[in-house]
Every structure is written in C-alpha cells, then in structure tokens.
Amino acid sequence: MDLNYTPEQIAFRQEVRQWLADNVPAEPLQSFDTEEGFEQHRQWEKTLAKGNWGMVTWPQEYGGRACNLIEWLIFEEEYYRAKAPLRVNQNGIFLLGPTLMEYGTPEQKERFITQMARGEEMWAQGWSEPGAGSDMAAIRSKAIRDGDEYVINGQKVWSTRAVFADWVFCIFRTDPDSERHHGLSFIFVPLDAPGVTVRPIPQLDGLPGFAEIFFDDVRVPVSNRLGDEGQGWHIAMATAGFERGLMLRSPARFQETAKRLVELYRAHQNDILDLTIEDAVVKSYMDAEAYALSTYQTASRLIKGGKIGAEASLNKIFWSELDQRMHETAMSILASRAELLPHSSAAGNVGAWLEGFLFSQSGPIYAGTNEIQRNIIAERLLGMPRK
C-alpha cells in the first residue's frame, strides 16, 4: 500500500489543471436538455477531444491517453474542481465506451469509439420499456433478423438525452419465442433512421431530458449488434456494472458537492437554528471522502487485474443516498430561499443547489432502483435466499 501520488501522477494533475484553466468556458453553459445547450455541450466535447481529454482511459489509437484508473480519478477530481461542463455524452463515454472495449469487434471499436472520442456522436440509452422498468427482463421490443439486417418494432422509454442525441444503444428481443433474459441482443440504432420517432418527456425541471422512442419497422445492419445474438442480457449487466460501480459517478463529483456544502454552511453558520445541520454537513464530507477512498481501493485492485461485480450495488446505494442527503442539507441551510429559481431577484446566491436537489431525487431511481440494488446485495453478496 502506498497512498502517495507518484511524481508522474502529480505532473499529470498539473497538466490537467492547466489545460482546464485555459479551456473551461468562463460562463456556465445552458442546460444540455435545451437545443442550444446541447449544441454548446457538443462543442465542449469537441474541445475536450481536440486536447485528447475526451476519455483519458482509452487507448491512444481511439483518441485517449491510455491512462490507468488512478489517473482517471485524478482527471475527474480536476474536472469537477474546475467546474467544467457536465458530460453530455456520458451514456456513450462512461457506459457504452467501456462495454465496447470489452465486447466490440475491432471494426466496431474503430467505428464507434473513435467517433465518440472525437465528440462527433452523442449517445442515448434505450433499455426501459413501459412494461420493463425494474423488471428489465420483461423487454418486448423485437429486432427480427432479415438477411443482413434487423427489423425493429417496439418502444423504449426514459431514454435520457435521446431528444438531441445521434444514436441509442438498446436491448431488443432477437428471438421472438424467448422469455425473460434469454434471446435478447445489444443493438445500436441511429436516431435519424426511417421509422424512429422520438417523443420528448419533460423532467422535474420542465426540460425534455427524457424521451420515448418508437420503432416502426426500423432497419439496421447486423453489424450494429454488440456481442453475439442472445448475449444482450449478459452485456447489459456489464454496462450496468460500469453505471453503478465506477465510471458514471466518480467520487470527485460528490466531493466537490461536499466541499461546496461545507462552504455554504460556514457562510450561513450564524443563521442556522437546526443543531443537526452541522452534523449532517460533517457526515456528508466524511461520506464523500469514504466513497473516494473506497474507489481508489477498487481502482488499485482493478489495475492489478481484479474485477468489479455485485459490489457495484453497494456503491450505487452509497453515492445516490449521499447526493440526496447533501442536497437536502443545503436546502435546509438555504431555508426559505431554497425553493427559488436562481434567476428570481430575491434568490441571491442560491446557485445551483435547487437544480442539484431535483437531480439528486433521481439518483436512487436510475441505474436500477436502490431497492433492486438491495436485493442484489442480499442475494448475491450475502447469499440470502431468492425464494
């Protein structure tokens, strides 16, 4: 065990910090759930790509820097410290990217990862259906083989960013007679393909962050399938592991929120009557740090060849509930101003806490509800009986 950064890692941190200082837009971008904001974020992705900062863990041939996971954590720490824009292509780079690395053919990696790394193609995720939410194995949308193509019919829902994205990665039933998690395949669909209809769904903030996607005889080439036919469930579980476990929510995001919360508390210390708030602030900071420490431990283990499994569910519960608690505490500190939208004249310096609070409500729901995660922990990590 050596909990010191190497000289190379310290130099890397400096390099990231300098580049971000030179390149992060001075004014915050508009929400990526507006047409203009999405475009601004797309441009930011291209700026990142030009500096080869799009996804630092990817090999150089795909536009990355072949960084290991410790360096990735350092990059993320600096990214949130610099208050750089949120990653509009997070479905692509954090979820599909690692999945492609593991299951993609050389042609698929060349085709899709390179475009992702260049900031050219933005991705949405298409897994849930009206009848298949927590119970994802209930998927009914079909992709039926017809020569070198699949013909897709059905409906996906809760597809984040799909309103403005270019592609969606989906799970479809390729064996029409199959049931549950058998007979599913992992397939990419361009969102401008004939027969695709995207219907926006406004989220809590009123912006169309979600979409429903309807597929009506949509044709895609068989080469858009990731992995073998029928392997979709298995691959999706690997993607879900990245989502819950490590990639999607790096600790730096929560450490940055915790730091802002400490600063908010200090600024309002003399007005706070609720004695439990200071304890909540300190606990938030410690928990964010615990998540960081635990992630460094996982990253060190993965670098030495370990794998991440059902313990990803422990992470997902921890970070989502931490995020919710931190924002609840901030709202308590802001008191009667907490409900005000930032542009209200009486809002003062409420900043982005309300936006973060709203988003924190989704954490325990997306990427598999925390109830489902608790079932996974009980059954797969602890060995409690399913039936």
Place this chain on the structure above:
Amino acid sequence: MDFTFTEDQLLFCDSVKNFLQAEITPESLRASWDTDTGRSDELWQTIVELGLTAMLVPEAQGGLGMNELDFILLAQECGRVALAEALVETALVATPLLSALVDKDPRCASLLEKIASGEIRVAVGHPANELVSDAHVADWLLLPSGDQIHLLARDQVKLVTQHSVDPSRRLFTVEWKATDETCLAGGPEGVQLLAASLNRGALGCAAQLVGLAEAMVSLTVDYTADRHQFGKAIGTNQALKHHMANCAVKSEFAKAPLYRAAYTLSKAPQNADFAVSHAKVAAGEAALLAAKNAIQSFGAMGYTWECDLHIFMKRAWALDKFWGHTGFHKNRLHQWLMNPNAKIGADKTFGIQG
C-alpha cells in the same frame, strides 16, 4: 498510489483468520465466562507462538518490526470472532507505546522482549477510558497521570472489578500511586504519547467493530435462511434482505477509511487524528446498525442468552464507546472541518489532515 494490501499481508491474514475461527467459537467464549479470569493462558501461548504479540515489537527486541498496517486486517479478524484476549490492545497500543520509549528507559526494552516471547502481558490505561481492560491478567500496567505515563507491576496496584454487560470483557478501576520511579515519560512527550495511544486504541476498536459488524450479518443471514414462517424461509422477505443490505453498505464504506487510518498511523502518526476519528465513527455506525438489524431479524430468539448473537452485539456496543466515544471522535472531525483554513476538496483526500 496503490490502495491494496500485499499478497503477504493477505495470506498472513488468511492463516490467522483460520486459526481464530477454529479456536474461538461461541462455545469456547461461553466456557470462558465461567472461569476465574475469563482468559486462557493456553490460548495466549498459542497466539504468542504464531508471532502475533511480536508483530509490532522492534526487531532489536526480538520482534518482527511490523506496523499498524500489517496488523489491521488481523484486528478485524479478532473482532469477527469476538476474541476476548487483549491481543489487539497489546499489539496496537502497549507495544508501540513501549517502543517509543525504548531508548529512554531500559525497562521498556526488556518488557518488549517479554511481550514478544509471551513471558508477560501488559495492560494500558488511558484518560479516554475510565477503566482498564484485562488488568487482572497483566503482569505490568501502563497508567496515565496528568501528562505522565507510569509503569507499575500488578502487585503495586489495587484492582477493583467492574462488571460489563459483555461477559467476555474484564474491566477494572485501578488504585495506585505515582512516584518518580514509576514514571516513564511526562510533559510534552507524555502528552504526545497519550495522544498516539488514543489513536492506536481507537484504530484497534474500529477494526474489531468492522469484523463484528460482518460477523453479525453473517449470523443473521444463516439464521434467516433456516427459520421458516408462512411456509418459507424468513430470509426471502425483502424487508429482512434490505436490513442486511443496509448493514453491508455501512461496513463496506467503513473499510477504506479504516485502512487509510492504519496507513496514516504507520507513516505519519502526527497527522492521523482525522483519519482515525473518521474510521472509528464509520466503524461504530456500521457495528451498531448491524446489531440493531440483526436482533430485529432474529426476533425473540435474538433477545435470549442462548442465542449467540449477544456475544457480538454486546462487544459492539462496548467497543463503540471505548478509546473515545462517538461524540469525542465526531468532535475532532467537526473541529477540523469547520476551521476556515482546513484544506478540503477531492485533491486533498490523501493530503495532510487534522
């Protein structure tokens, strides 16, 4: 940056774990409750033969010259089996305290040699604890007086037994007189040594609390798979699954802070207050939640003397308050974090804190 234990550390921990799980069982613990001392000389000698008392003794005194990080996983295993013998305090508190004074007082070198060889046992008192544990089987006691640390033979002190809810714990108030001859250190050095001892004691408690938390979950998982109601194992009920999952989350996120604290104590003990308090608070929360959710899952059975759960629950309740209760450790975290000059943020996780 490498936050993993070495192969050697993991292998050694495995072998000690196997030994402990074979030797320390609920039956052996219950049998010890009815003995005079509650301790087994034979077991202690086996522990000595495995080299466990010598681990943190310097090589010059016949020890292995290892550190807190080498011992931390073992301390966790001691908690997992609810070991009654004072191995964790001997290795993590008494030994480093004597090692720090080895050049100053020849008695310390001699005591260290005898700890390593199993000839003697040493108990430690500290202002953070009103009571001294295992003083009755100690040949020597290290006792605080103001900023001083004194060394007394057991026949120089009077022990008054205090009874714990945990029948395995043997606690004493100690009546004694400080003299120049008994004084090992004082002044700023004494203050510093007492502060270091507190951190080491708290680290040992935190490690045992994590082990205890996991042991209680494991007992409960087994019980709820066997116990049937409404025609099925009660462990199939989501309510009980979620009780146990919540415990697993707490334990998991107590571990990395625990290992960070052990690392910091071994490398930069002067900066370890913050890391240790974080570990103690997190481990205490994990163990108390495990106790609460475990007894709830066991139902009436968990409220009985016959059920083994109370062996672990009572130890958890006790250790959560020993070597600095939660209020003490939370207060240290508050003091540090609320200081406007505190260096906080993600890039400071492995920096100097506290």
